[in-house]
Amino acid sequence: MAGRGGVFNDTITETLAWDGIVPPECQPNPSILRLTANLTWVEAHEPLHADIDYNKTNGVGPGMPFANTVLNKDPNFGVIGLVPCAIGGTNISQWQKGEFLYEQLVKRSQFAMQSGVYRAMLWYQGESDTENQQDAELYKDNLKRFFNDLRFDLKTPKLPIIQ
Secondary structure (H helix, E strand, O other), X not given: OOOOEOEEEEOOOOEEEXXXXXXXXXXXXXXXXXXXXXXXXXXXXXXXXXXXXXXXXXXXXXXXXXXXHHHHHOOOOOOEEEOOOOOOOOOHHHHOOOOHHHHXXXXXHHHHHOOOOOOOEEXXXXXXXXXXXXHHHHHHHHHHHXXXXXXXXXXOOOOOEEO
C-alpha cells in the first residue's frame, strides 16, 4: 500500500492533500531506512512512497508502523531497510512477471539484497481487483502466481509475505 492515511479532499483547491499528521507509531527512527526511487538508502519517514507513487498524493501507510513495531519488540534487531514499491490503484495483473511494476519490484529488491537480508514483504493490494467480477474471481490465482514468481526470482523460496 502506497499509503493514503491522512489524505483528504481539499475543498478549497479541489485537490487531494495530506494532512501531514504522523502518528507516534509512524515516527522516524535512525534504525529504519528506506530505499529511494534512485536506489539510495536514507532515513525513512512518512510518506514512504512520495518518490515512488509520485503521481498521487501519499500519506501514512503500513511500512513505518510495521518497522517500528519490530524494533519495539526487539531493540537489538538491527537496521531495517524498507523497499517501497507500491503504486496505488493498481490491479494484480499489473504485478505479474514481465509487467513493469513486477520488474521494478524485483530490481529494487535485488538491489536491497546487496546490502542485507530480505526478510519479509508486506503486501497490501487488491482493492482495484474488486471493481469487476472477473478480476475478483482471478485474484487468488494471480496472487499465488505473483508470490511464487517473486520468491523464485529473488531466490528466497520461503520469503514470508505478510498480507
